[in-house]
Amino acid sequence: xxxxxxxxxxxxxxxxxxxxxxxxxxxxxxxxxxxxxxxxxxxxxxxxxxxxxxxxxxxxxxxxxxxxxxxxxxxxxxxxxxxxxxxxxxxxxxxxxxxxxxxxxxxxxxxxxxxxxxxxxxxxxxxxxxxxxxxxxxxxxxxxxxxxxxxxxxxxxxxxxxxxxxxxxxxxxxxxxxxxxxxxxxxxxxxxxxxxxxxxxxxxxxxxxxxxxxxxxxxxxxxxxxxxxxxxxxxxxxxxxxxxxxxxxxxxxxxxxxxxxxxxxxxxxxxxxxxxxxxxxxxxxxxxxxxxxxxxxxxxxxxxxxxxxxxxxxxxxxxxxxxxxxxxxxxxxxxxxxxxxxxxxxxxxxxxxxxxxxxxxxxxxxxxxxxxxxxxxxxxxxxxxxxxxxxxxxxxxxx
Amino acid sequence: xxxxxxxxxxxxxxxxxxxxxxxxxxxxxxxxxxxxxxxxxxxxxxxxxxxxxxxxxxxxxxxxxxxxxxxxxxxxxxxxxxxxxxxxxxxxxxxxxxxxxxxxxxxxxxxxxxxxxxxxxxxxxxxxxxxxxxxxxxxxxxxxxxxxxxxxxxxxxxxxxxxxxxxxxxxxxxxxxxxxxxxxxxxxxxxxxxxxxxxxxxxxxxxxxxxxxxxxxxxxxxxxxxxxxxxxxxxxxxxxxxxxxxxxxxxxxxxxxxxxxxxxxxxxxxxxxxxxxxxxxxxxxxxxxxxxxxxxxxxxxxxxxxxxxxxxxxxxxxxxxxxxxxxxxxxxxxxxxxxxxxxxxxxxxxxxxxxxxxxxxxxxxxxxxxxxxxxxxxxxxxxxxxxxxxxxxxxxxxx
Numbered sequence: 001x002x003x004x005x006x007x008x009x010x011x012x013x014x015x016x017x018x019x020x021x022x023x024x025x026x027x028x029x030x031x032x033x034x035x036x037x038x039x040x041x042x043x044x045x046x047x048x049x050x051x052x053x054x055x056x057x058x059x060x061x062x063x064x065x066x067x068x069x070x071x072x073x074x075x076x077x078x079x080x081x082x083x084x085x086x087x088x089x090x091x092x093x094x095x096x097x098x099x100x101x102x103x104x105x106x107x108x109x110x111x112x113x114x115x116x117x118x119x120x121x122x123x124x125x126x127x128x129x130x131x132x133x134x135x136x137x138x139x140x141x142x143x144x145x146x147x148x149x150x151x152x153x154x155x156x157x158x159x160x161x162x163x164x165x166x167x168x169x170x171x172x173x174x175x176x177x178x179x180x181x182x183x184x185x186x187x188x189x190x191x192x193x194x195x196x197x198x199x200x201x202x203x204x205x206x207x208x209x210x211x212x213x214x215x216x217x218x219x220x221x222x223x224x225x226x227x228x229x230x231x232x233x234x235x236x237x238x239x240x241x242x243x244x245x246x247x248x249x250x251x252x253x254x255x256x257x258x259x260x261x262x263x264x265x266x267x268x269x270x271x272x273x274x275x276x277x278x279x280x281x282x283x284x285x286x287x288x289x290x291x292x293x294x295x296x297x298x299x300x301x302x303x304x305x306x307x308x309x310x311x312x313x314x315x316x317x318x319x320x321x322x323x324x325x326x327x328x329x330x331x332x333x334x335x336x337x338x339x340x341x342x343x344x345x346x347x348x349x350x351x352x353x354x355x356x357x358x359x360x361x362x363x364x365x366x367x368x369x370x371x372x373x374x375x376x377x378x379x380x381x382x383x384x385x386x387x388x389x390x391x392x393x394x395x396x397x398x399x
Numbered sequence: 400x401x402x403x404x405x406x407x408x409x410x411x412x413x414x415x416x417x418x419x420x421x422x423x424x425x426x427x428x429x430x431x432x433x434x435x436x437x438x439x440x441x442x443x444x445x446x447x448x449x450x451x452x453x454x455x456x457x458x459x460x461x462x463x464x465x466x467x468x469x470x471x472x473x474x475x476x477x478x479x480x481x482x483x484x485x486x487x488x489x490x491x492x493x494x495x496x497x498x499x500x501x502x503x504x505x506x507x508x509x510x511x512x513x514x515x516x517x518x519x520x521x522x523x524x525x526x527x528x529x530x531x532x533x534x535x536x537x538x539x540x541x542x543x544x545x546x547x548x549x550x551x552x553x554x555x556x557x558x559x560x561x562x563x564x565x566x567x568x569x570x571x572x573x574x575x576x577x578x579x580x581x582x583x584x585x586x587x588x589x590x591x592x593x594x595x596x597x598x599x600x601x602x603x604x605x606x607x608x609x610x611x612x613x614x615x616x617x618x619x620x621x622x623x624x625x626x627x628x629x630x631x632x633x634x635x636x637x638x639x640x641x642x643x644x645x646x647x648x649x650x651x652x653x654x655x656x657x658x659x660x661x662x663x664x665x666x667x668x669x670x671x672x673x674x675x676x677x678x679x680x681x682x683x684x685x686x687x688x689x690x691x692x693x694x695x696x697x698x699x700x701x702x703x704x705x706x707x708x709x710x711x712x713x714x715x716x717x718x719x720x721x722x723x724x725x726x727x728x729x730x731x732x733x734x735x736x737x738x739x740x741x742x743x744x745x746x747x748x749x750x751x752x753x754x755x756x757x758x759x760x761x762x763x764x765x766x767x768x769x770x771x772x773x774x775x776x777x778x779x780x781x782x783x784x785x786x787x788x789x790x791x792x793x794x795x796x797x798x
């Protein structure tokens with residue numbers, strides 16, 4: 001099996017031993033506590049679940065700077081994006097060596113982790129900008145990732161953590177959330193050697209299904225791990241249970257037995273495009289995938305990144321041998337009316353836009369809400385049915 | 400795929416919709432609340448996870464009585480053991496139609512479920528005894544199950560529930576706890592048609608491994624779901640992560656690819672022997688297993704049940720067609736020195752005790768603690784290694 005990034009075995013920071021877990025929770029109740037921001041909380045969940053192996057906690061300023069500039073820590077570990085605990089509320093932290101980290105995303109803010117504080121360092125505005133510019137390739141305050149990052153705080157509270165919960169991800173998505181440990185275990189159980197990981201936040205239509213199959217075929221994979229980004233519902237989002245049911249129906253009907261796993265993980269989108277694509281690859285290696293599908297505009301937003309920047313970064317900036325996982329570079333896929341099948345757009349340079357069956361997200365949602373199934377060249381009818389039932393209820397609910 | 404018990408699709412009582420979940424939790428905060436006993440809390444988790452399909456909540460007195468006597472509800476649903484919410488604290492409940500149920504097993508007692516109270520009924524001592532005698536086949540107060548049952552309370556608070564958490568099972572066993580929904584999903588993904596379920600609370604030695612394989616072979620199964628009873632550590636128990644690692648190593652090395660799943664569920668042992676075996680079969684059907692292995696003394700305690708009562712009950716008391724899942728009746732298995740393989744004891748009537756490689760649990764733990772691997776006829780060396788590492792640390796810790 002492919003090794004985790006940076007170590008021989010996976011070392012998740014979640015405290016699995018129930019006695020130790022209980023004792024730590026008790027101890028934490030009497031520790032000074034810091035309310036995390038959402039980004040730091042998301043990092044804790046990823047560290048706890050083994051996805052950020054081999055990191056042992058939040059980076060200090062020096063590591064963050066060198067990771068931002070060179071994609072490696074001061075110890076030489078390859079890592080694409082600083083993993084920070086930024087705050088402005090250092091009063092409760094100052095002078096303490098051990099603190100409790102509280103979860104901003106769960107009511108009553110339970111303890112998410114216990115931290116041994118090694119440093120509390122202030123970033124200058126110049127340093128914050130330096131990191132943002134390296135990670136996001138822009139300082140445009142209109143870039144959602146930059147705006148968020150610059151709002152998190154000036155102080156980096158760094159040191160190892162022991163994670164005590166998976167925040168709301170495990171409780172709100174009980175059938176879908178998976179740790180990297182679990183996915184590794186299941187890959188081993190299934191006997192898969194070559195494993196493609198596929199990132200999604202949305203229901204999968206025919207083009208996505210075929211993209212997975214193209215990736216699997218190209219690399220000779222035994223299976224695909226469909227790995228959904230889980231998070232709180234935002235306006236216009238389809239609820240996770242509906243999305244999951246639609247994806248599971250697709251797997252049941254259109255994938256050979258034992259060739260697809262439907263799973264999810266909890267993190268915040270950074271919108272860091274290329275750098276985020278590399279981070280995505282790192283944590284897919286940690287969960288045991290040997291290959292990762294990266295398409296157009298992976299993890300991008302607006303027009304900040306070139307369509308294939310999230311692919312070329314692997315050739316141009318990731319040192320050879322830094323990662324074991326391999327990238328399957330993809331383009332958009334869509335049904336070709338000329339060829340009567342789903343194709344990857346780059347493979348049909350003679351096609352014009354009119355040669356494809358393309359529907360905007362808005363258009364698809366509109367159709368589904370009216371009970372009109374998208375054409376079978378776009379959606380599997382059984383998948384469309386599940387989505388239609390949801391959108392029609394939505395429409396009825398609003399009427 | 401095999402249908403759940405009593406309905407066409409699984410209807411878990413967990414509230415998956417995050418908005419509804421949040422709203423219910425908010426509402427529950429202002430409802431009168433009842434602290435559950437551990438047995439009722441375990442029932443709520445099983446109801447939430449879909450294992451107790453198609454029940455919609457806790458049974459009333461009439462259902463409990465007829466289930467105890469005839470293994471069916473007043474509506475005619477086959478069900479082997481009353482699913483009750485017993486209490487003596489009815490002051491907070493009386494006169495309220497909707498209450499919050501609090502979790503006795505998690506600190507600060509968070510809300511486990513919201514209940515629409517349909518009835519609060521007092522059982523007479525005679526009725527309590529009637530139920531206990533039917534379920535446990537004894538009224539001996541020295542029987543752990545009887546003792547527990549009789550201590551739970553005289554009032555049955557009945558009605559449908561909506562479940563809001565999986566108690567500590569999901570948080571303390573994040574890589575192993577599975578809902579019936581998840582196991583069904585995974586069986587579908589793996590493409591298994593015939594699926595054997597195997598109940599365990601302990602690490603699996605060679606005899607258990609071979610028992611699973613015998614069951615699989617006998618019924619022509621595509622796979623086995625190793626389904627571990629999860630619970631808080633008791634004295635002498637091996638911690639779940641160690642047990643899991645040992646079982647996973649066995650699966651990795653000694654089961655063909657895609658033929659075994661390692662999973663767990665959260666419940667309390669009832670020690671009801673035959674009746675509990677039937678309940679075990681019901682919830683294995685709900686998770687999608689087509690066959691269930693029942694061995695000697697399944698779910699028994701002491702000498703209250705005959706060695707094969709948990710098998711004969713299926714022939715003698717479970718009406719034909721009441722369950723879809725089939726039982727694989729097993730006997731103890733052990734290595735035969737005469738035949739040089741693991742055999743089922745009933746298949747070798749010529750053997751005496753001396754013809755088998757048998758080691759008591761105490762003896763095995765002692766050996767492991769001293770760093771002595773049990774013989775390969777008893778334990779897979781790679782499994783023994785994981786257990787030895789744990790027991791030696793235990794010994795060192797105590798020294």
